[in-house]
Amino acid sequence: MWNILLLAVVLLDFQKDGVSFTVETEQAQVDPGRSLYLTATLKTPKGKVLAPPDFRARARGFALAEEYAEEPFTEADGSVTQIVNWKLVPEPAAPVYKIAPFVLGDAWAGPIRFESPALRAAVSGDYEFAPRKVLPPLSWRLAGKIALGLLAALLAGGLLWWAMRHLVRRVKEHRMSPIERAWAELDRLLKKGLPGRGRYKDFYVELTMVVRRYVQRRYGIRAPHLTTQEFFDELCTHTPQSTARFADLHRFLEAADLVKFAGVQATPEMADDATARARNYLKTDAAEAVREGEKK
Numbered sequence: 001m002w003n004i005l006l007l008a009v010v011l012l013d014f015q016k017d018g019v020s021f022t023v024e025t026e027q028a029q030v031d032p033g034r035s036l037y038l039t040a041t042l043k044t045p046k047g048k049v050l051a052p053p054d055f056r057a058r059a060r061g062f063a064l065a066e067e068y069a070e071e072p073f074t075e076a077d078g079s080v081t082q083i084v085n086w087k088l089v090p091e092p093a094a095p096v097y098k099i100a101p102f103v104l105g106d107a108w109a110g111p112i113r114f115e116s117p118a119l120r121a122a123v124s125g126d127y128e129f130a131p132r133k134v135l136p137p138l139s140w141r142l143a144g145k146i147a148l149g150l151l152a153a154l155l156a157g158g159l160l161w162w163a164m165r166h167l168v169r170r171v172k173e174h175r176m177s178p179i180e181r182a183w184a185e186l187d188r189l190l191k192k193g194l195p196g197r198g199r200y201k202d203f204y205v206e207l208t209m210v211v212r213r214y215v216q217r218r219y220g221i222r223a224p225h226l227t228t229q230e231f232f233d234e235l236c237t238h239t240p241q242s243t244a245r246f247a248d249l250h251r252f253l254e255a256a257d258l259v260k261f262a263g264v265q266a267t268p269e270m271a272d273d274a275t276a277r278a279r280n281y282l283k284t285d286a287a288e289a290v291r292e293g294e295k296k
Contacts, residue, residue, distance in 0.1 A: 046078030
């Protein structure tokens with residue numbers, strides 16, 4: 001709602017068939033530096049329904065037209081009074097300032113014209129005094145803009161630091177051996193503390209992915225994209241001599257599938273046991289890889 005001063009200038013007084021429509025303002029002359037406020041009052045007799053006109057499409061020379069309609073009220077004789085307050089923002093140096101004719105019921109009303117701004121004195125091209133650089137005063141708005149700029153710079157710097165740190169870690173892990181990378185991923189997972197927050201399903205998903213990615217790098221099997229049974233079929237095909245060694249891994253992944261897909265409610269003890277099984281498999285398989293390397 002706008003606080004409007006005492007209105008004194010009547011711009012339009014329309015009367016027809018018991019319908020009264022008046023437009024008032026506090027100033028008839030346009031000032032480009034100030035908004036112009038209008039109060040449009042429509043009175044209709046009992047039984048007659050009529051909506052106030054919309055000035056937004058009829059305003060000429062104004063960059064913006066906003067309205068605020070007050071609650072209609074009914075007089076003792078049944079007549080209805082509707083009041084709409086308008087805010088008009090003048091455009092600088094517009095050729096004309098007016099509200100074009102508009103329809104009111106079955107009749108035309110208007111136009112509503114405003115006085116153009118008074119002409120300003122011409123400015124010569126000569127300096128009346130030696131110009132000097134004037135710095136803007138430090139205001140709350142300027143301080144806010146500076147603070148926002150600093151905050152944006154900090155956010156950009158933080159994002160760049162995070163991206164560089166993430167890239168360095170990825171490059172470092174890419175150069176690791178399969179078992180070194182698996183230990184790094186497992187350590188990062190345990191630091192998240194998912195079981196302590198009750199997120200057992202997420203924990204089992206990430207834990208099994210650590211093991212599956214290790215198998216993919218170690219044996220060249222696309223383990224993350226296979227079901228548990230497909231995964232073991234591929235693993236036994238690649239390393240038939242090690243089928244017995246993978247039995248504990250098979251039980252670990254099947255138990256994890258019950259939590260991930262069958263809705264089994266895990267417990268902290270189950271999460272600890274799954275972590276121990278994953279560690280045991282990684283240690284055993286890494287030791288086997290070392291022995292295979294020594295034989296070669």
